[in-house]
Amino acid sequence: MSALQVIGDPVLHSLSPVIHGAMLKRLGLDIPYTAHVVKRGELGEYFAWAEKNGVTGFNATMPHKQDLIPLLDEVDGDAALFGAVNTVVMRNGRKIGYNTDGVGCLAALEEAGMWPAERVVLLGAGGAARAVALKLAGSGAKTVYVCNRTVEKAEELCEADPNGVLKSAGFAPEALAGLCGSADVLINCTNLGMAGCEQFEDLGFLEALPSHAGMFDLIYHPEKTELLSRGERLGHRVCNGLPMLIHQAIFALEYFLDRPLDHGEMGEAVRDALKNR
Numbered sequence: 001m002s003a004l005q006v007i008g009d010p011v012l013h014s015l016s017p018v019i020h021g022a023m024l025k026r027l028g029l030d031i032p033y034t035a036h037v038v039k040r041g042e043l044g045e046y047f048a049w050a051e052k053n054g055v056t057g058f059n060a061t062m063p064h065k066q067d068l069i070p071l072l073d074e075v076d077g078d079a080a081l082f083g084a085v086n087t088v089v090m091r092n093g094r095k096i097g098y099n100t101d102g103v104g105c106l107a108a109l110e111e112a113g114m115w116p117a118e119r120v121v122l123l124g125a126g127g128a129a130r131a132v133a134l135k136l137a138g139s140g141a142k143t144v145y146v147c148n149r150t151v152e153k154a155e156e157l158c159e160a161d162p163n164g165v166l167k168s169a170g171f172a173p174e175a176l177a178g179l180c181g182s183a184d185v186l187i188n189c190t191n192l193g194m195a196g197c198e199q200f201e202d203l204g205f206l207e208a209l210p211s212h213a214g215m216f217d218l219i220y221h222p223e224k225t226e227l228l229s230r231g232e233r234l235g236h237r238v239c240n241g242l243p244m245l246i247h248q249a250i251f252a253l254e255y256f257l258d259r260p261l262d263h264g265e266m267g268e269a270v271r272d273a274l275k276n277r
Ligand code: NAP
Pocket: 101, 123, 124, 125, 126, 127, 128, 129, 148, 149, 150, 151, 153, 171, 189, 190, 191, 192, 194, 198, 218, 219, 220, 241, 242, 244, 245, 246, 248
């Protein structure tokens, strides 16, 4: 018996059961994937429960991504670098942690024709920004400006970069415009523009982007943020966060099943399921 889960608190709103359910169905595998509320501090109890109940892998969302690390037998390279785990495989009595956010973002950028890129302006320095910035820094970018409202958090993130590619910067519109002038791609990793969250007060800095620059927003709800709408009106290629969400899930399922999957086929199954839910 095998079962997969997503754990977190809150977690019942998660799209992961729909996404993984669609992929497992397309693969003809009768493996349940369910959401399970696990409160902060209760990971030890969860592991005991999971082992007894045939759980062979799980995805983790807040508040567990960092707390999992000391509880695992092995932590993969990206997860160790980001200091966060979003996928855990339980096999042969061992618990192994991975992080698929960085590789998921890279695959989505490539698919959108925005990667490889040399100069990146990245907005935000939270959990998602950390994974994306460090992945791009280790994947050939020459400079990634990490621009954050709380500049100390941007500085801390840049210090974690072993490649010296990340440079910290502030979030004032004039500073952003200065950096955007030479950007190949702009990536929004803040909450700004997400449904129910605050909006960018001033998007004038987008006018400074060169015409070839792509724009990628990690947000997928709404489907098109004000940032992307404005960028599209200015003639830029734009992409929202759904392809990243889908690719990171496919990479996670590859770890769970221990075999490569066709990202095109899996992506199609997921998009159909999301449309029809
Ligand atoms: P997080 O750790 O809470 O970080 C939030 C970031 O947004 C911080 O840099 C924060 O700046 C900034 N921010 C929040 N409010 C702001 C404001 N009013 N003005 C300026 N900056 C503001 O969140 P996260 O986990 O990194 O997630 C960030 C976004 O990425 C969310 O919208 C999430 O849904 C999305 N996401 C998408 C995917 C995907 O697969 N597509 C994956 C992960 C996350 P301070 O440091 O100054 O507070």
